[in-house]
Amino acid sequence: xxVATSNIVIETTAHSRQLSMRQTIAMAKRSTIELAxxxxxxxxxxxxxxxxxxxxxxxxxxxxxxxxFPKVESFMQxxxxxxxxxxxxxxxxxxxxxxxxxxxxxxxxxxxxxxxxRTGILLGRLAGSALxxxxxxxxxxxxxxxxxxxxxxxxxxxxxxxxxxxxxxLAIGAxxxxxxxxxxxxxxxxxxxxxxxxxxxxxxAFFPRETMSGAYxxxxxxxxxxxxxxxxxxxxxxxxxxxxxxxxxxVPTVICAAAILFALKELRRKLAAL
Amino acid sequence: xxxxxxxIVAQNLVRYFGDVxxxxxxxxxVKTGEIFGFLGPNGAGKSTAVRMLxxxxxxxxxxxxxxxxxxxxxxxxxxxxxxxALQDAAIDPLMTGTELLRLQAVLxxxxxxxxxxxxxxxLERVGLTAAADRRVGTYSGGMRRRLDLALALIHQPTVLFxxxxxxxxxxxxxxxxxxxxxxxxxxxxxxxxxxQYLEEADQLADRIAIxxxxxxxxxxxxxxxxxxxxxxxxxxxxxxxxxxRAKAVLATFGDMRPTAEGSLGVGLRGGVTxxxxxxxxxxEASVRVQxxxxxxxxxxxxxxxxxxxxxxxxxx
Numbered sequence: 001x002x003v004a005t006s007n008i009v010i011e012t013t014a015h016s017r018q019l020s021m022r023q024t025i026a027m028a029k030r031s032t033i034e035l036a037x038x039x040x041x042x043x044x045x046x047x048x049x050x051x052x053x054x055x056x057x058x059x060x061x062x063x064x065x066x067x068x069f070p071k072v073e074s075f076m077q078x079x080x081x082x083x084x085x086x087x088x089x090x091x092x093x094x095x096x097x098x099x100x101x102x103x104x105x106x107x108x109x110x111x112x113x114x115x116x117x118r119t120g121i122l123l124g125r126l127a128g129s130a131l132x133x134x135x136x137x138x139x140x141x142x143x144x145x146x147x148x149x150x151x152x153x154x155x156x157x158x159x160x161x162x163x164x165x166x167x168x169x170l171a172i173g174a175x176x177x178x179x180x181x182x183x184x185x186x187x188x189x190x191x192x193x194x195x196x197x198x199x200x201x202x203x204x205a206f207f208p209r210e211t212m213s214g215a216y217x218x219x220x221x222x223x224x225x226x227x228x229x230x231x232x233x234x235x236x237x238x239x240x241x242x243x244x245x246x247x248x249x250x251v252p253t254v255i256c257a258a259a260i261l262f263a264l265k266e267l268r269r270k271l272a273a274l
Numbered sequence: 275x276x277x278x279x280x281x282i283v284a285q286n287l288v289r290y291f292g293d294v295x296x297x298x299x300x301x302x303x304v305k306t307g308e309i310f311g312f313l314g315p316n317g318a319g320k321s322t323a324v325r326m327l328x329x330x331x332x333x334x335x336x337x338x339x340x341x342x343x344x345x346x347x348x349x350x351x352x353x354x355x356x357x358x359a360l361q362d363a364a365i366d367p368l369m370t371g372t373e374l375l376r377l378q379a380v381l382x383x384x385x386x387x388x389x390x391x392x393x394x395x396x397l398e399r400v401g402l403t404a405a406a407d408r409r410v411g412t413y414s415g416g417m418r419r420r421l422d423l424a425l426a427l428i429h430q431p432t433v434l435f436x437x438x439x440x441x442x443x444x445x446x447x448x449x450x451x452x453x454x455x456x457x458x459x460x461x462x463x464x465x466x467x468x469x470q471y472l473e474e475a476d477q478l479a480d481r482i483a484i485x486x487x488x489x490x491x492x493x494x495x496x497x498x499x500x501x502x503x504x505x506x507x508x509x510x511x512x513x514x515x516x517x518x519r520a521k522a523v524l525a526t527f528g529d530m531r532p533t534a535e536g537s538l539g540v541g542l543r544g545g546v547t548x549x550x551x552x553x554x555x556x557x558e559a560s561v562r563v564q565x566x567x568x569x570x571x572x573x574x575x576x577x578x579x580x581x582x583x584x585x586x587x588x589x590x
Contacts, residue, residue: 019383026380030369037368037409106364109330110425113360114381115353274331 023116027124032131034098045090046136050143053083056206057147068210070237076149081232082205083140084161085225088133088169089196095129096176096189103184112271122181122267126173126260133169137162153240160245161235167252168228172196174259181266205229227251281306281433281464282327287336289322296322298488299336304466304481309459311479311496312468313573315585319488320468321361324437327466328358341433354382357426359419361437367411371402371421374410375428382429396424400454416447423454434458436467440474452478472573472585484577491580496573503571503579505541507531508552511565512538520561527552532578537565541575 035042057076064072072078099122102108111121141151141158151157180189202216203225212220220226231251234244282304289297297319304310314320325331327338329349338345341355365374375393384392397403400420410418419439426434436455440448455478459465469475475482476496483493492499505528512520517538524530524540527548533539542548546568556563569575577585 023380026377030366030373030377033373034366034368102366106360106362107366109360110364110378111381112330113328113353113358114378115350115383116381 020117020120024120024124024127027111027121028127028131031095031098031125031128035094035128035132041094042091042132045087045094046139048090049083049087049140052086053079053140053144054147060206063207063211066211069208070210072237073150074148076144076147077236078208078233079206080141080144080149080151080236081161081229082200083144084137084165084232085168085205085229086200087136087140088165089172089200090193091132091136092129092169092172093176093189093193093196095125095132095173096180097186099125099177100180100184100186100189103180104186118267118271119264122177122263123260126170126177126263129173130166130170133173134162134166136169137165140165149236151236152238153235153244157235157240157244160240160248161232164232164248164252167249167256171252171256171259174256174263178259178263178266181263181270199223199225203229224251224255228255279306280304281342282310282338282340282466284323284327284338285336287323287326287338288334289319289326289331290334295488297326297333300483300485300488300490302483302490302493304464306464307459307462308480309455309465309467309478311475311482312466312485313470313472313475313479313482313577313585314468314485315470318485320470320485321437322488323485324358324435324466324468328356328435329353354429355432357429357431357434359422359426359434359436359439361441365410365418365421365425368409370407370409371397371413371424372406374421374425378425378428384429392428396427399427400424401450414447416443416450419443419447419451420454423451427458431463433464433466436465438468438470440469440471448474470585472577476573482573484573484580486577486581492576499576500571500573503541503575505543506546506571507539507569507575508542508549509533509537509539509565509567509569510556510563511536512556512561512563516561519559520556523555523559523561524552526555531575532583534584542568 053076056079057074061075063069064075064078070078102111141161145151151161153160176189176192179192183189202219203223204220205225209217209220209226228251231248234247238244280303282302284300284302286299286301287297288295288299300323302310312320312323322331326333327340327345329345329352332346340352343351343355345352369377372393375396376389379389379392394403397406400423402417402421402424405413405417410421413421423439439455440451443451452474455465455467467474467478479496481493481495482499483490485491508524510520520538521530524538528541528543531539531541549568553563553566574585
């Protein structure tokens with residue numbers, strides 16, 4: 001079906017799938033442009049993880065000799081995976097806060113006024129987060145690998161790590177977008193950030209679970225961030241094995257699928273309440 | 275699709291927010307090619323009504339059809355046929371005018387081949403060609419409103435909703451936007467305009483509905499509504515301690531009318547010819563008149579007569 005309004009012909013159901021894809025891509029492009037034009041906003045998520053990696057590599061280099069610590073070339077090699085996860089955690093908050101800002105300032109209404117699929121509005125925003133996650137992951141590897149942090153999985157392993165970083169970014173972006181949709185407040189999204197930081201701290205991001213004990217270990221054992229980091233770390237330390245690839249992609253994919261479903265549910269709930 | 279030829283029809287439209295009844299059973303019929311003004315103070319329910327008519331809010335009860343489609347049952351059909359410029363001109367400040375127009379074009383399913391031409395046409399139409407590649411954050415309030423209008427027109431809608439399009443604009447920008455609205459209307463677009471500015475409604479609208487506390491209290495052509503109020507209003511300012519004496523005198527010449535604080539108003543039953551009598555009587559009652567003015571009936575008088583209070587921002 002097409003709708004003619006004066007001399008403009010509007011594509012509708014005849015190409016609805018293609019049109020939805022075009023709309024989602026356009027919205028992903030917008031969120032990417034937005035991020036690129038706010039360097040002050042994205043710089044912390046690019047440089048703080050590098051700073052933490054360098055600091056921990058110089059401070060904890062001797063911890064690699066502790067019994068239970070995996071065999072590594074350097075602490076930097078061990079920290080490679082956690083740097084990616086840390087960076088995309090920070091970066092995803094920025095994307096979700098931008099969604100909340102759209103809700104606050106009325107731009108979201110402009111999107112709702114258009115004859116678009118509602119899921120496309122959210123998926124477009126999340127696709128922007130995922131692209132940023134891919135970029136961040138590639139950036140961290142490019143900067144840190146030369147500092148005695150080789151990836152045993154080689155270039156294929158590095159590519160899977162970048163892909164996994166993108167999926168993690170999508171997953172965290174979806175979780176934080178749920179907060180954005182529910183509260184409609186950029187402050188609330190930023191306020192939820194410390195919770196992510198605590199989750200990261202109580203995971204195996206900075207030290208292997210084998211070296212932990214007590215409550216710290218029990219929390220790390222059930223903390224999903226531990227499994228995200230360990231999947232990526234397997235590609236760094238074990239090589240490009242089937243098990244490492246599956247672990248690095250499966251965990252983030254499962255979390256991502258659940259998070260996107262939850263975010264879409266939140267969006268439907270919000271729209272139903274209008 | 276509803277066979278009704280009228281582009282906007284609302285029947286007994288009601289919207290609650292919790293216990294608050296924001297819109298209380300309004301009925302509106304807007305004819306093809308009209309500019310319909312929806313006039314009322316802040317919080318009267320104008321924007322809520324527009325949000326229901328543009329599918330952004332579901333009515334609690336009642337029905338509405340826009341461009342022939344029920345807003346609740348066929349929202350996408352309505353969205354394809356309407357253009358909307360909302361109250362706050364919510365435009366992403368990080369994007370350029372061109373980028374936003376192209377995004378809007380994709381959202382409305384305009385084929386890639388037509389996007390550039392359409393965006394350029396609209397930028398020229400609203401006088402933003404020179405600023406097209408600048409970020410919107412650098413635009414003035416008037417430029418943002420004009421871009422907002424261009425965005426609303428991307429798919430050549432048959433019905434255009436403008437929610438307080440000139441709030442916060444300087445007089446020049448306001449006049450320029452009015453001109454554009456008239457031009458669009460002359461080209462056949464039906465326009466529903468909400469405003470809190472009396473002059474805007476008076477200048478632009480073929481018909482207006484006055485809304486207060488969620489209810490339509492008057493509806494008709496501006497000139498008919500003003501004629502309905504009848505008498506001119508005499509406004510005077512007197513020293514505070516002489517207010518009661520002045521009121522007693524004025525009441526003998528007609529019904530007292532609500533005014534801004536510090537002044538008194540009376541609808542002169544005898545018309546402007548009795549003004550000298552009023553002044554003489556006030557003098558005899560030892561009331562010192564500090565200021566005096568006579569106003570022919572205005573939409574503000576219509577509003578005051580219908581609601582018992584003056585419209586906020588009436589002088590803006």
